[in-house]
Amino acid sequence: xxxxxxxxxxxxxxxxxxxxxxxxxxxxxxxxxxxxxxxxxxxxxxxxxxxxxxxxxxxxxxxxxxxxxxxxxxxxxxxxxxxxxxxxxxxxxxxxxxxxxxxxxxxxxxxxxxxxxxxxxxxxxxxxxxxxxxxxxxxxxxxxxxxxxxxxxxxxxxxxxxxxxxxxxxxxxxxxxxxxxxxxxxxxxxxxxxxxxxxxxxxxxxxxxxxxxxxxxxxxxxxxxxxxxxxxxxxxxxxxxxx
Numbered sequence: 142x143x144x145x146x147x148x149x150x151x152x153x154x155x156x157x158x159x160x161x162x163x164x165x166x167x168x169x170x171x172x173x174x175x176x177x178x179x180x181x182x183x184x185x186x187x188x189x190x191x192x193x194x195x196x197x198x199x200x201x202x203x204x205x206x207x208x209x210x211x212x213x214x215x216x217x218x219x220x221x222x223x224x225x226x227x228x229x230x231x232x233x234x235x236x237x238x239x240x241x242x243x244x245x246x247x248x249x250x251x252x253x254x255x256x257x258x259x260x261x262x263x264x265x266x267x268x269x270x271x272x273x274x275x276x277x278x279x280x281x282x283x284x285x286x287x288x289x290x291x292x293x294x295x296x297x298x299x300x301x302x303x304x305x306x307x308x309x310x311x312x313x314x315x316x317x318x319x320x321x322x323x324x325x326x327x328x329x330x331x332x333x334x335x336x337x338x339x340x341x342x343x344x345x346x347x348x349x350x351x352x353x354x355x356x357x358x359x360x361x362x363x364x365x366x367x368x369x370x371x372x373x374x375x376x377x378x379x380x381x382x383x384x
């Protein structure tokens with residue numbers, strides 16, 4: 142469902158040495174799987190996800206999402222993904238219902254399908270409190286629920302979560318992680334970027350540890366523990382990035 146091959150993103154700095162934000166990254170993600178990108182801030186996780194979501198073009202290599210090339214067929218890719226980050230904005234002067242509906246129409250849903258999807262998501266995410274509330278009156282948790290709903294409104298087969306729990310209180314974060322688990326059970330192909338070890342341990346089927354733009358290791362948690370002879374994921378992580 143997602144195929145990444147030798148993907149690189151290079152930024153030129155004039156007379157300075159070019160900076161490789163992503164450096165020859167390769168991985169694949171299957172339907173019904175949560176693939177974790179685990180790394181500190183600046184590791185290259187967000188740049189990789191922005192390439193997959195067609196916001197950025199790679200300097201080298203290629204990526205395919207749901208069978209479509211992110212550079213040659215960006216519109217096909219965008220119609221098949223949902224993207225959620227900690228920085229997703231909510232419009233102050235629109236209600237939760239209006240925002241979710243707006244994004245559904247952008248994805249080309251007819252009114253019947255849109256209304257059916259809205260009701261399903263509002264019930265699943267317990268969103269009645271935000272249906273008629275303006276964005277400027279929403280709490281952080283309420284805004285995140287709206288962001289989740291608009292990410293899922295078109296029922297995409299591929300979902301990209303970039304540090305989605307940053308800034309959330311423990312209850313909202315827990316609810317979001319449970320929603321992601323349920324999406325996996327529905328067969329969605331999911332990438333989950335985080336720097337929180339506990340989230341990766343509880344949620345991900347496979348994990349890639351990124352640092353300085355490169356993938357240092359990749360596999361299931363059991364495979365990584367056996368390969369690196371370290372039972373504690375946090376210790377494994379710090380040992381790798383400090384080498």
